[in-house]
Amino acid sequence: MEMNVTQGDYFTSYEDLEIHRLMLEDEPRTDTYRRAILGNKNYFKDKVVMDVGCGTGILSIFCAQAGAKKVYAIEASNLVKLAKEIVKENNFEDIIEVIHSKVEDATLPGDLKVDAIVSEWMGFYLLHEGMLDSVLVARDKFLKEGGEMFPESAVIYVAPCSVPQLYNKWTNFYGVSLSTFAKQLRASKSSKPEIMQISQENLLGAEIAMAWINLREDTVNDLNCYSIQHVVGASKTGQYQGLCVWFECNFPELSSGSRVVLSTGPEAKLTHWKQTVILLPEEQNVDEQEPIAFLLDMNRDKNSSRRYNLELTLLDPQEVEHPVPCTCDMTKCILIKVVMSQHTEHAMQQNGIIEDDPLDDDE
Template identity: 65%
Template sequence: MDPNIYQNEYFSSYDDLEVHRLMLEDHPRTLAYKNAIMNNKSYFKDKIVMDVGCGTGILSIFCAQAGAKKVYAVEASNVGNLAREIIKENKFEDVIEVIHGNVEDIILPDNIKVDAIVSEWMGFYLLHEGMLDSILIARDKFLKVNGEMFPESATIYISPCSVPSLYKNWEDCHGVTMTSMAKQLRASKYNKPEIMIIKEEDILGFEEVPLCWINLKEDTISEVDSFSIEHVVGAKKDGMYQGLCLWFDCVFPDLTKKNENVRLDTGPDSPPTHWKQTVILLPEEQLVEVGDPIAFQLDMTRDAINRRRYNIQVSLLDPDEAEHPLPCTCDLTKCLLIKAYMQQHPEPASKTEQMETNCLQEDPIDDDDV
């Protein structure tokens, strides 16, 4: 299929005002951008800014309110016409210029460079249907040397979880057991990630694990084509291991040097956003107890045809054969001994590394291609 078809479908989806209503009413999202911009008013004053994928123009208006002397608001969809009206309504038409087109194709007057690029480019689990490629291209084309990116970095996290809404909640449906219904429902969801709210108490891992960290100021497009992690984490409580939960956060620069970076967090322990969390369901649930090792490998690779999407493959590993982190939160004897040794002898690290058993070999139980 022609990749341009996916591109056209992507931009046409943003003609739907319900999409923009959802984003504007996502208060953690919108306030994170507003706070990040307003906290850096001294930087934005008299600066030239580009807003990539401006939508209704609210981020451009925040920049103008912060004192920017010029904002180029780039929007490929027809909602750019609405952005012009909103900008005029707020009396910033002399500061904000809406440019209709793909950021990859536009040219700024006199090939001017901008001081900052602002964009809300993130998709589900950060990368699905996101605009990261466009942001990196805009950075390379338009950002001044030592210019700023808002946000400046992003991290994807992963943790084992329970999914009671697809399991336990169906054991009693108005006094009727519906476990057969639940089983069929889960079976229909194995071939793609599920976008849903996961409560903090349903996270099973002792700690979330970073799948990847993206530096918006330096990373190249090829560096975000694929990510992979093999990990072992101890269960922090008794529960049913039913899936892997993905979420992300974004960090904005603090140019006031007060170490007060604004952080937009979409995790289960933060206020919910329209991104919710992403769950990769397991084919079968597993009972785990506190300290039990949970071993998995997750590979995320950009789709060859639709570059705004990623394919996810999950492998469940044998904890006895997978490599454990140092220190490990599980209760395998090897890990308990290493953890005790590290607590008693924090230096040198090389000695603790010598204690580690070299046993790294994937033993997949099941693969989920998404």
């Protein structure tokens, strides 16, 4: 499965104001960045900041509002003209310098190093579009030792799911059964990830982290491939129709407040990223605690660095290793859970955490 993005149309696509309207009006996205920046005014005060891929410049303005003494706003598309006007509109021309350049080609006066880098680089399933590469290049070129990254880490999660909104309606569509059409629809959609909203109730098992990205340390080569093999017991009886993929981004915790996290999961408020679903060509009926085994590979395309190929392989739960403890109903996993539970209870009794039942005072 793949999503196409060519180098030639990547930057010009971001000149479309409708894309920026969509991102600006994404309340969880914009408000999370605002809280992460303005909630750390003590840190940003008198700091030098770089905004990679500044777009309209709103993150740069948040940094200026937080007290940064200088912000270098880097933008490769022709949106720089608009960004400069917005900076002027907000009276930050003396603080924010908008630079028309790819960050890979940008230079700062006197080989200046910055205190922090902010960027909204995330694509569908986190890595689509490959903008994180540019952020890591900026880090290596411009960030001071010990400088901060906003966000500083990200996690990709996966979980099996149902997608009833795509298929259930075809069993009785205006009084006509179109199950044959639904079957062909599933087959046609299984070659490309679907961007859609999945509700928490349609997840069929607990999520597992597929990848954890450390923006302070990871290299561009570290982003080339990710893979996870997993077995999970179905959390309820249902139709296993796909694998749901989403991400979280964590911002530095520099003040006494709680950590700021941007989540795009089914349990979170909907963002423009929604969730990414890898659809199965044929659905599978599963019972509660029935094992669901899969292998998911995410590999950077060799011909286009901004594109990833996603490959889902369904595995036989009898033939692969299960996590310990496992949530499925296979006999070996049930026995392991029983043994682990007994061992834990014994250890707690040995440490006095669990006391024997007290004698009845009347006896």
